[in-house]
Amino acid sequence: MRILLDSFTKTFGDVTVIKDMNLDIKSGEMLALLGPSGCGKSTTLFAICGIHGMDGGRLLFGDKDVTSLPSQKRNVGVVFQNYALYPHMNVWENIAFPLKIQKRSKAVIEKEVQAMAELVQIEELLDRKPVQLSGGQQQRVALARALVRKPDILLLDEPLANLDAKLRLEMRSEIRRIQQQTGITAVLVTHDQVEAMSMCDRIAIMNGGKIVQLSAPEEMYRNPSSDFVAGFLGNPPIAFLEGVIKDSHCHLHGGETRVALNGHAQKVSDGQKIKLGIRPEFFRPEFDLKVKGKISFIEAHGRENLYDVVLDNGDILRSIQNHDAQYQLGQEVTWGICQDNILAFDGEGERL
Amino acid sequence: MKSRNFSSLPIIILLALVSLPLVTMYVFLFVDTISDAPAGSLIPTSFTLEHWRFLWEEPKVGETSIWPVTLNTFIFAATTSSIVMTVSLMAGYALSRLNMPFRRFMLAGLITLHAFPTITLIIAIFLILQLLGLYNTLLGVIIVKTALELPFGIWIMKGFYDTVPWEIEMAGVQDGASRFTVWWKLVLPQVQPGLVALGVFSFLSAWSEFILPQVLSPSGSGQVLSTYLNSLILDDTRPDFNMFKSVGLFYAMPVIFIYLTFQKKLMNIYGGGSKG
Numbered sequence: 001m002r003i004l005l006d007s008f009t010k011t012f013g014d015v016t017v018i019k020d021m022n023l024d025i026k027s028g029e030m031l032a033l034l035g036p037s038g039c040g041k042s043t044t045l046f047a048i049c050g051i052h053g054m055d056g057g058r059l060l061f062g063d064k065d066v067t068s069l070p071s072q073k074r075n076v077g078v079v080f081q082n083y084a085l086y087p088h089m090n091v092w093e094n095i096a097f098p099l100k101i102q103k104r105s106k107a108v109i110e111k112e113v114q115a116m117a118e119l120v121q122i123e124e125l126l127d128r129k130p131v132q133l134s135g136g137q138q139q140r141v142a143l144a145r146a147l148v149r150k151p152d153i154l155l156l157d158e159p160l161a162n163l164d165a166k167l168r169l170e171m172r173s174e175i176r177r178i179q180q181q182t183g184i185t186a187v188l189v190t191h192d193q194v195e196a197m198s199m200c201d202r203i204a205i206m207n208g209g210k211i212v213q214l215s216a217p218e219e220m221y222r223n224p225s226s227d228f229v230a231g232f233l234g235n236p237p238i239a240f241l242e243g244v245i246k247d248s249h250c251h252l253h254g255g256e257t258r259v260a261l262n263g264h265a266q267k268v269s270d271g272q273k274i275k276l277g278i279r280p281e282f283f284r285p286e287f288d289l290k291v292k293g294k295i296s297f298i299e300a301h302g303r304e305n306l307y308d309v310v311l312d313n314g315d316i317l318r319s320i321q322n323h324d325a326q327y328q329l330g331q332e333v334t335w336g337i338c339q340d341n342i343l344a345f346d347g348e349g350e351r352l
Numbered sequence: 353m354k355s356r357n358f359s360s361l362p363i364i365i366l367l368a369l370v371s372l373p374l375v376t377m378y379v380f381l382f383v384d385t386i387s388d389a390p391a392g393s394l395i396p397t398s399f400t401l402e403h404w405r406f407l408w409e410e411p412k413v414g415e416t417s418i419w420p421v422t423l424n425t426f427i428f429a430a431t432t433s434s435i436v437m438t439v440s441l442m443a444g445y446a447l448s449r450l451n452m453p454f455r456r457f458m459l460a461g462l463i464t465l466h467a468f469p470t471i472t473l474i475i476a477i478f479l480i481l482q483l484l485g486l487y488n489t490l491l492g493v494i495i496v497k498t499a500l501e502l503p504f505g506i507w508i509m510k511g512f513y514d515t516v517p518w519e520i521e522m523a524g525v526q527d528g529a530s531r532f533t534v535w536w537k538l539v540l541p542q543v544q545p546g547l548v549a550l551g552v553f554s555f556l557s558a559w560s561e562f563i564l565p566q567v568l569s570p571s572g573s574g575q576v577l578s579t580y581l582n583s584l585i586l587d588d589t590r591p592d593f594n595m596f597k598s599v600g601l602f603y604a605m606p607v608i609f610i611y612l613t614f615q616k617k618l619m620n621i622y623g624g625g626s627k628g
Binding site for chain 2: 051071078087097098102146
């Protein structure tokens with residue numbers, strides 16, 4: 001079911017957390033609300049499920065205005081960060097609870113719970129108590145409970161935050177599989193860009209209560225609208241160089257290094273401040289726009305090595321390369337930047 | 353056996369030394385009720401059940417039978433503890449979770465009332481009860497005792513509610529349950545250990561209450577075991593100490609029994625109530 005937030009505003013006391021936010025989530029889509037803590041992503045989620053009231057604007061599910069509808073009548077399934085399983089009930093009772101509230105018949109409940117348990121693959125755990133389950137299993141139970149009454153919308157509030165790294169990988173694809181299998185419209189709140197990129201159809205990246213950019217993961221990575229988005233997506237993160245324009249070149253602060261501006265030359269004027277974003281995979285020996293520097297840090301990732309290179313003005317560029325390249329800490333290197341993939345931003349951080 | 357980094361022997365010796373007199377007293381409390389000893393001696397010489405005769409003998413003129421008094425005490429304790437439980441259960445939730453007016457003021461009031469030395473109120477309470485016509489009735493004592501127990505009860509229950517994660521309630525609401533159902537089906541089971549402990553504590557507190565019944569219901573139908581015990585040695589010109597001990601033991605038995613049964617749950621009330 002389509003979700004439409006129309007000039008949504010939320011205040012807590014005197015503080016306006018979100019002002020005039022618009023968001024259109026397509027039916028059957030999985031959308032990530034991504035952002036640093038305190039950016040309003042959870043607030044948005046809680047407004048959609050009805051736990052927080054809205055201080056302005058409208059919320060539509062399909063064509064139905066649900067702005068003032070209480071949570072109980074919205075038919076939204078929520079998975080909370082700490083799963084919020086009912087500790088005194090066993091797994092079966094936990095999953096059956098929403099159906100019992102609807103006063104469904106015993107046979108129906110039995111059948112639905114069984115079907116859900118199969119979907120999330122916990123059939124053999126049904127008579128256990130939540131404390132007897134591992135984090136990943138609790139997660140599956142929480143998912144089953146959220147989905148059992150066939151909600152129109154599934155909301156996930158940082159569902160993987162409490163899992164260890166290996167389980168996180170596993171549950172990432174599990175949640176995606178279940179979402180695609182059920183075809184449910186889902187909203188995922190996360191501060192982890194990897195989760196957002198790997199699980200979702202589209203990402204809405206938020207900062208300071210605003211949606212900064214809304215696009216597909218690949219598009220957002222390649223084509224960020226601002227330096228904030230570029231800096232938030234990508235691991236290892238992008239490196240920024242600051243400089244001033246002179247003769248269609250970017251002169252880096254406090255140094256001799258000049259970087260030619262091919263594609264962006266027409267959009268800038270002399271004397272303008274500029275910020276260049278260079279992702280680690282586009283700074284390697286084989287590229288042609290050479291800059292000199294000294295290796296200040298090496299981080300082994302196994303398959304690849306990450307190098308921090310200090311330029312003569314003190315700025316740092318990152319480079320990620322195959323691990324068999326033998327570079328030493330402190331070594332002077334002259335590596336190249338891939339010109340076509342430089343992201344240029346103006347003084348305010350807007351993309352040029 | 354768990355390995356320890358300290359020796360427990362000195363502690364055991366110290367505890368034994370300190371508690372030996374107490375244990376001796378308890379032993380003699382029991383022994384004296386079923387035996388006779390010659391005057392001036394501690395060693396009993398003959399077994400007798402005579403000191404327990406108050407349980408089966410018809411009371412003499414001017415004396416009261418112990419059974420109606422025991423029933424009174426039970427009604428007093430049970431009513432008090434059920435009212436305290438019911439009210440604390442609801443008030444504690446309201447104070448912990450609901451966004452209601454004067455919440456801070458009420459919380460501060462609770463703490464103040466809890467810390468207040470209640471005995472200073474006794475004259476005012478006496479006057480009020482007389483005005484209401486509840487003086488010298490069991491009902492009056494129940495009302496007063498309940499009122500005095502409530503601040504503690506509400507405060508304890510609020511503490512237990514505070515440890516229940518908000519998300520459980522949010523999840524319940526999302527699952528389609530009304531706020532009342534959420535409270536009844538999801539939150540109550542989480543605070544149940546606290547509720548049991550509170551119930552036992554208020555029951556015992558009322559069971560052993562002496563001052564209130566003594567002052568507010570000194571004679572007649574409202575007598576409870578503590579005041580009965582008091583009148584036993586006051587009224588008699590020739591006090592029977594062994595019978596006094598028997599009544600005392602009879603009076604203390606439910607307390608001991610309840611403590612033994614609910615030990616673990618009672619510890620809960622000081623542990624904050626969250627079970628891992």
